[in-house]
Amino acid sequence: MVENIGNGSAELVSYAKLNLYLDVLGKRSDGYHEIVGLFQTISLHDTLIVEICDRDFHLESNVALPPDNTIKRTWDIFRKNTGEEFGLKVTLKKKIPLGSGLGGGSSNAAAILRYLGEVFKIPLEDLLNIASQVGSDVPFFLYGGTALVRGRGEIVEKLEDIEGYSVDLFFLGIHSSTKEMYRSLTPEMYRKGPGKVEELHRAYLERDYEKIKELSYNVFEKVFLEKHPEVMNELRNFGDGSIVKMMTGSGSAFFALYPLDKGNYSFVGGV
Numbered sequence: 535m536v537e538n539i540g541n542g543s544a545e546l547v548s549y550a551k552l553n554l555y556l557d558v559l560g561k562r563s564d565g566y567h568e569i570v571g572l573f574q575t576i577s578l579h580d581t582l583i584v585e586i587c588d589r590d591f592h593l594e595s596n597v598a599l600p601p602d603n604t605i606k607r608t609w610d611i612f613r614k615n616t617g618e619e620f621g622l623k624v625t626l627k628k629k630i631p632l633g634s635g636l637g638g639g640s641s642n643a644a645a646i647l648r649y650l651g652e653v654f655k656i657p658l659e660d661l662l663n664i665a666s667q668v669g670s671d672v673p674f675f676l677y678g679g680t681a682l683v684r685g686r687g688e689i690v691e692k693l694e695d696i697e698g699y700s701v702d703l704f705f706l707g708i709h710s711s712t713k714e715m716y717r718s719l720t721p722e723m724y725r726k727g728p729g730k731v732e733e734l735h736r737a738y739l740e741r742d743y744e745k746i747k748e749l750s751y752n753v754f755e756k757v758f759l760e761k762h763p764e765v766m767n768e769l770r771n772f773g774d775g776s777i778v779k780m781m782t783g784s785g786s787a788f789f790a791l792y793p794l795d796k797g798n799y800s801f802v803g804g805v
């Protein structure tokens with residue numbers, strides 16, 4: 535969502551995401567993994583103030599980020615793909631915890647991409663191509679809302695947005711690296727989910743809570759809990775009365791799903 539705030543600056547909202555379903559189907563020749571996922575944006579968000587300027591890149595942030603962070607990578611890759619020469623000034627107000635599986639870095643990249651796409655009139659299909667060069671979860675965030683995601687994350691099928699749910703989040707501050715978690719998978723772990731992702735989406739729309747509980751799955755949850763058994767005990771007191779509770783992405787955040795607005799963060803629709 536872009537809101538022009540005058541003096542050439544714009545304020546961007548960068549939502550977090552949950553994986554309502556995430557399974558790995560196999561390993562690809564390019565070293566990435568084939569995934570199938572049901573992705574959903576929620577109201578927890580970062581805010582970015584952006585301004586096109588002379589020629590350099592400037593980032594101010596309330597959290598420490600690596601020099602090759604996803605915002606700078608997006609600026610670099612966008613310029614390489616479009617030939618546009620410009621500078622970018624970004625002020626980031628981060629609320630999405632880093633390394634949490636909530637996709638904060640990828641969401642920031644997509645927010646910048648959508649903005650640059652508007653400024654330089656770049657078609658969505660070109661933005662999707664640039665997004666997949668920045669990171670595997672970035673293409674989804676160009677849509678937001680509810681989507682079926684395949685490939686390594688670059689095949690996004692927009693679905694009817696799921697509404698009327700909210701979540702509480704549980705995050706112990708453990709930084710879970712996406713790369714490390716994929717590396718921890720073995721072939722026996724591939725394709726072990728119920729695999730009924732369209733049925734799960736319908737269960738959400740029809741508010742069939744038993745079916746939601748039965749068909750929800752994240753391949754990384756067992757791997758993560760084996761690495762961090764202490765989290766299991768802490769989890770016991772989390773999510774009382776929820777429909778389902780599960781880890782999101784490659785971790786380490788967990789979500790507890792509630793109907794309507796009983797949880798702190800609500801599902802939000804796509805752009």
Ligand SMILES: C[C@@](CO)(OP(=O)(O)O)[C@H](O)COP(=O)(O)OP(=O)(O)OC[C@H]1O[C@@H](n2ccc(N)nc2=O)[C@H](O)[C@@H]1O
Nearest residue numbers: 565566567568569668669670671685686687711712713716
């Ligand atoms: C976001 C980063 C950098 O800041 O840090 P970490 O998430 O690793 O902490 C990533 O390394 C920047 O690597 P990049 O490859 O661009 O990011 P992603 O697409 O999100 O994937 C991270 C890593 O997860 C693995 N991966 C990801 C998606 C997928 N479908 N299969 C995979 O095997 C790959 O090893 C990949 O390198």
Ligand SMILES: Nc1ncnc2c1ncn2[C@@H]1O[C@H](COP(=O)(O)OP(=O)(O)O)[C@@H](O)[C@H]1O
Nearest residue numbers: 603604605632633634635636637638639640642
């Ligand atoms: N804009 C960004 N926001 C958050 N993390 C970023 C960003 N750019 C690079 N990173 C790096 O990527 C790592 C994982 O990114 P993040 O998206 O927060 O995790 P996850 O993909 O698990 O949700 C972070 O630990 C951080 O070092």
